[in-house]
Amino acid sequence: MIDPKNFHRSQIKFYLILLPLLVVMMLPIIFIVSHAFKPLDELYAYPPKFFTTRITLDNFRQLIGVAQQTGVPFSRYLFNSILVSITVIVASILIGSLAAFAFSFLEFKMKKWLFWANQIAIMFVSVAVSVPRFIVMHELGVVNTFFAHIIPLIAMPVGVFLLKQFMDQIPRELFEAAKIDGANKLQIYFKIILPLIKPALATIAILAFQSAWNNVETSQLFIKDESLMTLPYYFQTLTLGTSSIAAQGISAAASLIIFVPNIVLFIILQKNVMNTMAHSGIK
Amino acid sequence: MGIQNYITLLTDDTDFMQYALPNTILYAIIIGPGGYMLSFLVAWVLAQIPKKVRTVAAIIIYSPALTSSILMTVVWRVVFSGDNRGFLNNFLLNLGVINTPIQFLQDPTTVTWIMIFVGLWSSMGIGFLAMLSGILNINKEIYEAAYIDGMKNRWQEIFYITIPSMRPQMLFGAVMAIVSTFNAYGIASALTLSSPPPQFAGWLIVDHMNDFAFSRYEMGYASALSVVLLTIVFLFNRLAHRLFGGEKD
Numbered sequence: 001m002i003d004p005k006n007f008h009r010s011q012i013k014f015y016l017i018l019l020p021l022l023v024v025m026m027l028p029i030i031f032i033v034s035h036a037f038k039p040l041d042e043l044y045a046y047p048p049k050f051f052t053t054r055i056t057l058d059n060f061r062q063l064i065g066v067a068q069q070t071g072v073p074f075s076r077y078l079f080n081s082i083l084v085s086i087t088v089i090v091a092s093i094l095i096g097s098l099a100a101f102a103f104s105f106l107e108f109k110m111k112k113w114l115f116w117a118n119q120i121a122i123m124f125v126s127v128a129v130s131v132p133r134f135i136v137m138h139e140l141g142v143v144n145t146f147f148a149h150i151i152p153l154i155a156m157p158v159g160v161f162l163l164k165q166f167m168d169q170i171p172r173e174l175f176e177a178a179k180i181d182g183a184n185k186l187q188i189y190f191k192i193i194l195p196l197i198k199p200a201l202a203t204i205a206i207l208a209f210q211s212a213w214n215n216v217e218t219s220q221l222f223i224k225d226e227s228l229m230t231l232p233y234y235f236q237t238l239t240l241g242t243s244s245i246a247a248q249g250i251s252a253a254a255s256l257i258i259f260v261p262n263i264v265l266f267i268i269l270q271k272n273v274m275n276t277m278a279h280s281g282i283k
Numbered sequence: 284m285g286i287q288n289y290i291t292l293l294t295d296d297t298d299f300m301q302y303a304l305p306n307t308i309l310y311a312i313i314i315g316p317g318g319y320m321l322s323f324l325v326a327w328v329l330a331q332i333p334k335k336v337r338t339v340a341a342i343i344i345y346s347p348a349l350t351s352s353i354l355m356t357v358v359w360r361v362v363f364s365g366d367n368r369g370f371l372n373n374f375l376l377n378l379g380v381i382n383t384p385i386q387f388l389q390d391p392t393t394v395t396w397i398m399i400f401v402g403l404w405s406s407m408g409i410g411f412l413a414m415l416s417g418i419l420n421i422n423k424e425i426y427e428a429a430y431i432d433g434m435k436n437r438w439q440e441i442f443y444i445t446i447p448s449m450r451p452q453m454l455f456g457a458v459m460a461i462v463s464t465f466n467a468y469g470i471a472s473a474l475t476l477s478s479p480p481p482q483f484a485g486w487l488i489v490d491h492m493n494d495f496a497f498s499r500y501e502m503g504y505a506s507a508l509s510v511v512l513l514t515i516v517f518l519f520n521r522l523a524h525r526l527f528g529g530e531k532d
Contacts, residue, residue: 002330002331002418002419002421002423002426003330003334003419003423004331004332004333005333006333007332007333011331011332011333014328014331014332015332017328018325018328018329018332018340021325021344022340022343022344024404025343025344025346025347025404025407026343026346028347028350028355028358028359028362028404029346029347029350031358031361031362032355032357032358035357035358035361046367046368047367047368047373047377048361048368048369048370048373050370120517122458122462123458123461123462123516123517123520124513124516125462125465125466125512125513125516126466127466127468127489127492127493128465128489128492128509128512128513128516129509129513130492130493130496130509131492131496131502131505131506131509132506132509134496134497134502135502158409158459207409210349214351216351216353220497221497232351232354235354236351236353236354239353239354239356239357239473240353240473240476248357248360248361251354251357252357252358254354255350255351255354255355255357255358258350258351258354259349259350259351262349262350263342263346263349266342266345266346266349267342270338270341270342273412274412274415274416275416277409277412277413277415277416277417277452278416278417278419278420280413280416280417280451280452280455281413281417281449281450281451281452281454281455282451282454282455282458282527282528283451
């Protein structure tokens with residue numbers, strides 16, 4: 001029985017399959033949480049302890065302290081990351097939904113061909129095109145500016161695709177009626193379409209946030225100035241820079257700082273995401 | 284110039300032929316179809332239980348895909364650490380399965396398998412969510428009709444009703460699986476804290492490409508590598524479209 005209303009004994013076998021899987025999926029994340037709050041001597045403890053008994057914020061304090069030594073305050077990396085994430089979310093929602101609006105409602109030359117190009121762009125994994133991207137960024141002259149974080153991320157082919165699929169569910173009559181009433185295309189887009197596609201917009205916001213907030217490549221490849229770098233890149237240099245046990249606690253704290261906003265945002269918006277995904281199919 | 288890069292790639296680059304290509308193929312074959320089938324099965328199992336539990340379980344299963352793979356290597360380095368402080372070594376020593384700690388992160392074979400495990404762990408991403416909502420949106424009357432027509436068990440249900448009814452989501456999930464599989468890089472280097480890792484363990488095409496592009500600044504050669512990679516990705520996508528695509532294709 002798909003999507004049952006209540007618990008039934010016949011479901012026990014499914015719980016038995018899920019339980020070990022949930023444990024495997026959760027353990028590393030629980031571990032990150034417990035490691036991040038462990039005092040230094042417990043990081044060194046033998047035998048290793050999974051849970052800590054004495055919760056401390058030392059690792060977070062040290063994380064902020066280490067940043068001070070590089071001459072760039074921790075708050076600067078945080079500010080950069082937040083600014084970049086917000087800009088990417090707003091820009092990719094605006095550009096993505098306008099493109100999807102055109103693909104779904106408007107008729108124009110090469111529409112099929114362009115949508116096909118978008119499909120191809122989905123499969124062109126971002127790392128595989130990092131060389132041409134690197135050259136384009138240099139030619140544009142945006143290297144070592146804030147734009148270097150933003151420009152590579154605002155075009156989101158998956159986002160355009162999901163938004164277009166979602167818009168295809170909207171009755172065409174709505175568009176035609178508004179046109180007869182004298183609304184122009186932009187008015188239709190802002191007043192009629194945008195309010196109807198909120199679940200899809202929320203989904204794109206999450207995807208855009210993930211791509212911006214977790215991103216290390218833009219700092220790695222396009223930024224030279226330490227004060228323009230973002231949080232995950234700074235964290236990655238800490239993680240990869242040393243294998244000392246003391247650094248493990250700091251790295252765990254760093255991972256947690258990156259992970260928590262992602263999961264919180266997803267939990268808040270998960271209904272919208274599932275709603276959008278129902279229309280995600282490639283036909 | 285031009286074609287020369289491809290000739291070098293095919294005839295002269297032993298690191299590519301010996302390590303990057305076979306590693307990528309091994310990784311892709313296990314994480315791609317493996318992670319994909321796992322995603323479908325987990326989504327199907329989740330669809331069999333009531334909504335509240337399902338939502339919580341789905342969030343837990345999706346959450347690894349939200350972690351940053353490089354930052355998470357902190358965990359894996361502690362779990363698989365080569366001394367007796369490593370969780371896995373400690374566990375096995377206590378069980379008495381082994382007498383001395385295993386150097387998981389020094390041995391190329393174990394490094395490769397750890398990388399594959401980590402990849403599988405974080406493979407239930409947006410494609411998994413698409414498949415879950417695809418399964419939940421199938422009209423229940425189709426199942427009832429099929430059982431009246433003589434469908435006998437749940438396996439038949441999966442292959443004759445569920446998968447054909449959600450082909451578009453299956454295809455979207457496949458495309459996402461391919462994309463995320465070939466996007467992976469740097470995990471083995473982060474695990475072993477050296478780039479390239481010892482004996483090029485877990486060295487993928489993308490690692491090789493990044494190495495040429497941004498360490499040696501041989502952009503032409505790196506571009507040739509990325510063309511090879513994109514060709515592989517494109518071919519896998521054609522295959523996915525063949526399997527799940529609609530009539531038009």
